[in-house]
Amino acid sequence: MSYKVTIRDIRQITHDVKQFKVDKPDGFEFIPGQATEVSIDKPEWRDEKRPFTFTSLNGEPDLEFTIKIYDDHEGVTNELDTLNVGDQLIIREPWGTIQYKGPGVFLAGGAGVTPFIAILRRLAREEDIEGNKLIFSNKTDKDIILEEEFEAMLGDDFINVITDEPTDRHIFLDGFIDKEFLEEQIDDVDQPFYVCGPMAFNDAIIEYLRELGADPDALVFEE
Structure with missing residues (x-):
């Protein structure tokens, strides 16, 4: 319809x-x-x-x-x-496989953050957002979508990664998020991981998470 x-x-x-x-x-x-x-x-x-x-x-x-x-x-x-x-x-009609399965880590690349916006807004409105973290990768500072809103909802659990230009405001990783960075940021692999971004971003992040010991059934992404 x-x-x-x-x-x-x-x-x-x-x-x-x-x-x-x-x-x-x-x-x-x-x-x-x-x-x-x-x-x-x-x-x-x-x-x-x-x-x-x-x-x-x-x-x-x-x-x-x-x-x-x-x-x-x-x-x-x-x-x-x-x-x-x-x-x-x-x-x-609505469709999609990215749905909330409990507190976990959201990993977004650029406009791939959009499926997470409504999820996090609902959790914030219901005062149930504690225990969630958003790691958001963008090329430059000016590319960050809804930065102030995410900061208000998540506080220190909103992590900005910039990949294409040095920054004194956020974490700079030259080119991409790597396995070492994820290992530093994730202290528990026994939780849901929500992944959305360009295909290359998704493939790399999902592979890193699997190598770190994440349960494949706990990886939530658009198939």
């Missing part, structure tokens, strides 16, 4: 990330961490479906998407960047 929804609000979150709020169809619900296929309600774009994660919560009046804009090619996100309040999108 598909639904036409109207854009109610657009906000610039970082230099290349926008937050879109759209009206919510009656009775529409999702599990935090899930996504939907989205297309733009224009003749030439309706069949161009892309997966985007819900970053709002079910109790809120609107649906929210936090989307990285790729302006280096004429794709869906570049077209989204041209839309205005009042334009329409098409969404489908």
